[in-house]
Amino acid sequence: MKIDNSxxxxxxxLLPATVARxxxxxxxxxxxxxxxxxxxxETPALxxxxxxxxxxxxxxxxxxFKIMRRGLDEELPAGTRTAELADLALRYDLTVPLTRFYGANHATLPSPFRSLQYGPVWRAERPQKGRYRQFVQCDIDMIGEESVLAEAELIEATMAALTAVGLTGATxxxxxRRFVAALAEAAGLDEAVRPAFFIGLDKLDKIGWDGVRAELDGKGLPGEKVGDALERIQKLRELPAASIADALANAVPxxxxxxxxxxxxxxxxxxETAGVSWEFDPTLVRGMGYYTGQIFEVAHPxxxxxxxxxxRYDKLIGRSLGKDVPACGFSxxxxRIVDLLGDAPAQDSVAVLFEKEVPAARAMSVARELRADGRTATVLGRRGKFGAQLGRLEEWGFTSFVHLRSDDAAGAAVEERPLGAR
Incomplete structure (x- = not known):
């Protein structure tokens, strides 16, 4: 039987060069x-x-992705419900596990607690370019800080991180969320139709104003009230920081x-933060139901x-702790960032090549000296055509090589040569 290795x-x-990047x-x-x-x-995947x-x-x-209970029979009675088959699932993000973590460990954590997590998460997405069922998230959260120090610092830190990896041009x-809800109320949209309004508004950057109006009209939302809300929103775009307070108060008294x-x-x-490009975007909604205050996204051309x-998600931790705790996070x-960056700069890595007549101990000694200087060195035997092997080394991510021959003079200095410039 042929085994499917896909x-x-x-x-x-992920191949080694991709993992290195x-x-x-x-x-x-x-x-x-x-x-x-x-x-x-760290929090568990389950x-x-x-x-x-x-x-x-x-x-x-x-x-x-739900996990079946242990000990289930191979055949189950007709009418068995899904809830009877699973009791665990793979995490779909890192925020929900964080709230459980904080509820269990808050007594030993500083306040405010600045949390950093990264790791795989799983979602049963429809596979397509740029969307995977298993992917990595990297989150920072500040728990226990009521003021906008949390929002401002999370944004500054994340923009600094994007700059550090070489990603420029982000906004x-x-x-x-409180503003968006108040605006819908001021426009006369009943609470029952607001979720549909928010979902439509969130698509503005993809389908434009006319597309949003058409979609909301198709869902039966009152056209006059939708028009009122959208008109208020259009007046609030691209405001400078000094004008935001007055403009919001005028638009939504x-x-x-x-x-x-x-x-x-x-x-x-x-x-006041150098290097940070930002804009107030009254159309921003975000899909998670747990947000209670300010929300933010980073866009890139x-x-x-x-x-x-x-x-901000001030009500979420209370479900684990029994009392509300202010919290704010950025993921x-x-x-997407890795895809945007393309190839990362090659990291210094030396291949120590030795002919079969050269003792392995000699090659290992040379590599040991290179590592003592804080460099990466890998010992490899000489095989095949020399030029072809050097080409493979370059493909594998090596930046230079040392070639040890049997006829090298005793005590001769080792010559290191760069790859890609032979």
Missing amino acids: PARGTRD RDHVLAAIVEVYHRFGYRRI ENLDRLTSGQGGENEKLL VRVSD TLADDVVADLAATTASLA GSNSSIAGGG IGFE
Whole structure:
């Protein structure tokens, strides 16, 4: 029987050169986050199913990979419900596991707690270019901070991380879920139709104003009230930081003063942060149901989707702890960033080639001396045509080589030569 060696649909194998590029990007991101004081934690890939289906993850809950209970019979009675077959599932993001982690360990953690996580997550997506069923997320969160210090710092740290990996031209889009809800209310949209309005509004960058109007009309939303809401939104785009407070208060007179003050404080901080391009975007909604305040996304001209996103979720941890705790987080779209960056700069790596007459101990000694200087050195036997082997070494990511021959003079200096310039 022929064995199928291809990976599961929607997943992929990663070759050494690809993994090296990903490691390079991840190391640069993590190094920046460490400088801001974020401390890495780890949470399990498996979570209890009831936690992952508690209404915290929005549409992602429909994409769960559920794990069958142990000890099930091979054949099950007719009418057996799915709930009787599974009690665990693979995590679909890192935020829900973080809330459980904090609920269990908060007594031993500093306040505010700056959390850093990275690792694989799983969603039963329809496989397509740029969308995988297993992919890596990288998150930072600040738990226990009520003020907009959390929002401003998370955005600054993430933009610094993107700069560190060499990604330029990104823009932060900022809004607030409380503002979007108040705007819909001021326009006269009933609470029952607001979710449909938010979903339509979130598609603005893909289908344009006319497309949004047509979609909302097709869902039966009142055209006059939708038109009122969209007109208010159009007047609030591309506002400078100094004008945001007054413009919001004029557009939505019922908007709470603290919402206006928080947005004004965050955008003022961003305006003073060198190297950060930002805009207030009243059309930003984000799909997760757990956001309670400010929300943000990072857009890049090379990507049709956001490359990072997050927001405040002050009510989420209370489901684990029994009391609300202020919290805010930012998630980097690691896979999209790696794709945008392309090949990472080659990392210094030396191949120590030795002819078969040269003792292995000699080659290992040369490599040992190179490693003592903090360099990467790999011992390899000489095989085949010399030029072809050097070509393979370059493909494998080596940047230079040393060639040890049997006729080398005793005590002769080792000559290191670069690859790619032979």
